[in-house]
Amino acid sequence: MPAPDEPPAVPLPEGATPLDATAYLAAEGYLDELLVELGGTREVRAVYGRLVLADGPPRPAAWAANVWLDPWTLPVASINAAARALRSVQRNWALHSVACHRRAALVAQKLPSVSARPLAFPAPAPRAPLGSFSLLDEHTLLASARCSSPFPHGEARFVEDRQGPPSRAYLKLWEALTRCGRHPQPGQRVVDLGASPGGWSWVSAGLGASVLAVDKAPLDPAVAALPGVEQRIESAFALDPAELGPVDWMTCDVICYPSRLLSLVQRWLESGNCSHFVCTVKFQAETDHDVARALASLPGAQLAHLHHNKHELTWLRLGN
Template identity: 40%
Template sequence: MHLFLPAADMAPFLVEELARSGVLTPSVLPAADYAPLVQADSLPEHSLLAFAWQTLPNAISVTGASINGWADQIIGRIAGVVSDAGPWRLHLWPVYGEGRAGWHRCELIRAALMERLKKKRRALLKGFEEGSTAWTSQTSLVQAMLTGPDAGFLSVAVAPQPFDRRALISTFPGGVIAHAEDKAAPSRAFAKVIEAELRLGRHIQKGQTCVDLGASPGSWSYVAIQRGAYVTAIDRSPLREDLMRNPRLTFQQADAFKFRPPQPVDWLICDIIAAPQRSIDLLLEWLREGQMSQFIVTIKFKGTEEYALLDQLKEQAAPLCSDFRLMRLCANKNEVTAFGVV
């Protein structure tokens, strides 16, 4: 059984997306006391799901486990399967209850696991690593998700699966990233850029060139300028006054859908308000023309009827990229963000 953690309120749409991807009989697990989960008997061949925050491949159900029982279950699953040479990571988190009780229990399970590894599996302990950096082809991932104090699911993704399925298997526990905070930004939209960068494992760098389409009031340009990049901002309306004065920003009052840079840029960033098909077409045109090296583009929806349009990006954009992601970010509303490396 493979488990998928849907983006917030997206469980039924994730089931539909899996079905369109050729996965047979996906369904929402009945769950009265914890967040909804989607199960399926196979993974999508194209390794892209817009409405899943995390994937637990080959998950098994764990019931009646105490703190020590959880630690023993984890060791039993990884011993002889995960390479002693590592590296391997552990994601351990609760999806039940409120407050800190679930997280406290996870901390106790982690401590019990580490103590057992020190006593009985020191070679395996050497390969253990912390952090949420991008997967390498040698990284394995162990996921223990608690649906209650003594129950949950356990998944082991042996290298190179996390790397090969990096658009499905997040480096963040549960695939959740807290919203970035910056009161100086023109709007909260800047958090989408930060989250996409974290998930991709790449950041806008000092000295790089960016085109920001539909830039006003300037939150995405703000992030790039803070990083030391040079931004060409395209919109019908100007950006916030301090951004307009910044020497690293060039503003052009123009149609964002018709603009093309005189030469390819390091980043295309676009949070323009438009019909989803227009934003999809724009991204595909830039990709086919080789206008950028990396990109973050938001696809906005008014309802739910047009979600299937995202399949075009899976089929047509992904082959043009070395790393292509498509996800309803934690910072997204009724929108999905496409981001990647050309």
């Protein structure tokens, strides 16, 4: 998710060299997608495993799990020197190791511990600054005090509910809502498209919203019985948003080609009836970068690969 528009400047340790670049940590398994998004290997300065260093300020990068916004390098004579340099900047750091793994782990051991406890939804995302660092070689530290994600390496983890939801898909919506800092509220109206078996409807109903769950397949009976849940057995694509009247949230985890989701989203936007959107863009064998760019270009849109996404992206658009 995007970093704040004007974050406060963070002082560098003595002797550090700012890189005038941005480092993008590819989502696990999606380095190729990130490189395409950044313009190919000719557009990047270096690639360290999943970490891609590209010249210039941060640019939109949906396939990046985390973005190191102000990377710098520093020659360090020892493990202690590396740890002292990091502590001189701020308290919290997460190691993403790309080289000299044992030595990097020893540096991390000399830093204050960062809580790895999973988040209990709907608790807010951590607010304390969290930087990222690595060793490029035995005596070169690469670090950025500011990163786009409040979670180590962009990996949002939650206290899972293994009883209520009918599938683990609910974690995607938990993560999307946590990252954007907005939730369906009691009394708000949610239309959940492609709802079956009901994981996303379960989330919204649990937050107190009124949910219209639309799918050709039925909901899990336990979800269908939740207060405020209405089930409509029909295609998500046949539903006319104009007939529904005002809707606060449209959520969609439907299985379809990305181009079809784009058309669906455009139709809902044109109706003007919905304020907030959270949709999963599901790719088939190949990643449709053209449709991803089209979705990202829609006014007010955010596009991101969440930790709980697979070969998918999450498209969000939040109103006032």
